[in-house]
Amino acid sequence: MKKSKIFIACDTTNISKIKKIIKETKNTKIKVGYKFGLEFLNSINGQNFVSKLRKKIIFADLKIHDIPNTCASTVKAIKYLNANYLTIHISSGLQALKAAKKNSGKTKLVGVTILTSLDNKKLQQLFCFVHQLIAKTEGRLRQWKRMRVFMSYRNTAGYSGKATLGGTKIWIRFCLVSYNNIETLSQVFAHELMHSYGFGHKGFRRFPLDEKQIAKIKSRFVDMKSFWKPYKEKPKVDVIVVRYRRMVSNKKYWEKKFKFSSTKYKKYSRMIRGYQKKYSERLKSV
Numbered sequence: 001m002k003k004s005k006i007f008i009a010c011d012t013t014n015i016s017k018i019k020k021i022i023k024e025t026k027n028t029k030i031k032v033g034y035k036f037g038l039e040f041l042n043s044i045n046g047q048n049f050v051s052k053l054r055k056k057i058i059f060a061d062l063k064i065h066d067i068p069n070t071c072a073s074t075v076k077a078i079k080y081l082n083a084n085y086l087t088i089h090i091s092s093g094l095q096a097l098k099a100a101k102k103n104s105g106k107t108k109l110v111g112v113t114i115l116t117s118l119d120n121k122k123l124q125q126l127f128c129f130v131h132q133l134i135a136k137t138e139g140r141l142r143q144w145k146r147m148r149v150f151m152s153y154r155n156t157a158g159y160s161g162k163a164t165l166g167g168t169k170i171w172i173r174f175c176l177v178s179y180n181n182i183e184t185l186s187q188v189f190a191h192e193l194m195h196s197y198g199f200g201h202k203g204f205r206r207f208p209l210d211e212k213q214i215a216k217i218k219s220r221f222v223d224m225k226s227f228w229k230p231y232k233e234k235p236k237v238d239v240i241v242v243r244y245r246r247m248v249s250n251k252k253y254w255e256k257k258f259k260f261s262s263t264k265y266k267k268y269s270r271m272i273r274g275y276q277k278k279y280s281e282r283l284k285s286v
Contacts, residue, residue, distance in 0.1 A: 007033040007059050013040055015049055022056070033057030033084065041081070050081050058083045063112050064100065065089035072099035079105065087112050118151060122227045126182075129220065130190050133213045138197055143168050147196065149189070159184050163192035170196065186217050 008025060010018045018034075025032045034056060040046040041060060050058060060083035064074050071092055078086070088100050090111040101109055127149060131141060141147070146168045153174065159181075162171040170192040174185065190208040209217075221227075 005031045005033060005057070007035045007057075009035045009037075010040065011035075011037055013043060013046065015045060018049070031057060033059050035059040035061050037061050038063065041078075047081065050083075053082075057085075059085040059087075059110075061087050063087050063089055065092050066096065068093070068096040068099040071096040072103045075100045075103045075107070079107075083107050085110050119227050122221075123149070123151070126186065126217070126221055126227075127189055129217065130186055130209070131193065133216065134190060134193060134208065138194075141193070141196060143196070159188040161188045161192040163195040165195055165200065166198040167196055182218065182221055183214055186214065 008021060010021060012018065022034065034053075036046065036050055036059070038061070041050065041062065050060075058081065060078065060081060062074075062078070064071055064087070066074070071088065075086065084107065086104065086107050087110045088097065090097065092100075097109070097111070131144060135141070143166075147170070148168060149170045149172060151172050151174070159172060159174045161173070163169065170189065172185070172188055172192070187207045187209055191206065194204045194208055
């Protein structure tokens with residue numbers, strides 16, 4: 001039975017800390033790999049340290065992103081690190097990925113997609129604009145307000161889509177290698193939108209948008225790069241600070257409660273003292 005693998009992120013430039021991490025994870029029942037980032041591997045001490053590691057699973061998280069020749073030469077240049085895994089941006093393009101793979105040897109390449117997420121507002125603007133262009137000839141789609149578009153990734157290059165005739169849902173799948181092709185995305189959406197109008201494949205052209213319509217889309221949206229929101233790393237939270245502030249807030253809350261309850265206590269104590277004589281007299285008379 002194969003051992004499971006786990007990678008520990010050595011996100012520090014302090015070599016003594018990394019040595020401590022490696023020492024503490026030696027005798028484990030699972031295979032442990034060590035991930036080193038760009039900051040550590042850019043330093044001379046970091047490169048020397050990693051190149052001297054023996055019988056360790058090394059994950060070089062360099063996220064290579066460049067033209068094919070540069071990607072290939074970078075992979076060649078870091079062979080002395082003896083890395084088992086190396087990260088490369090898929091958006092570098094198919095030729096760059098092939099060039100890197102050709103020169104990687106025993107090193108396995110791990111594709112990094114994009115450290116971003118799609119901007120829903122931008123996509124909505126694009127799809128609404130495509131609908132406006134088609135509506136000039138076909139009229140406004142009756143169920144337009146109820147339309148839902150679902151975006152997902154695919155392994156092979158290009159775009160693909162799916163929709164039901166006269167339906168309210170469209171599914172679009174795309175590969176990150178070709179994510180920046182706004183013309184193809186517009187054509188795929190327009191194609192599936194025609195199915196939503198109720199047309200079969202024989203009822204319209206494969207690419208419903210003509211050259212003039214594509215030119216209008218390109219002039220308005222330029223390219224797909226603006227459709228991606230940059231990844232924002234969550235700020236590190238100091239637990240002590242958070243807990244202290246929460247306790248201070250809770251104290252203020254209960255202080256208010258305490259003052260309120262003290263006032264009520266004093267009020268009812270006065271009322272009891274006032275009624276005590278009347279109450280005792282009433283009992284005697286009974």
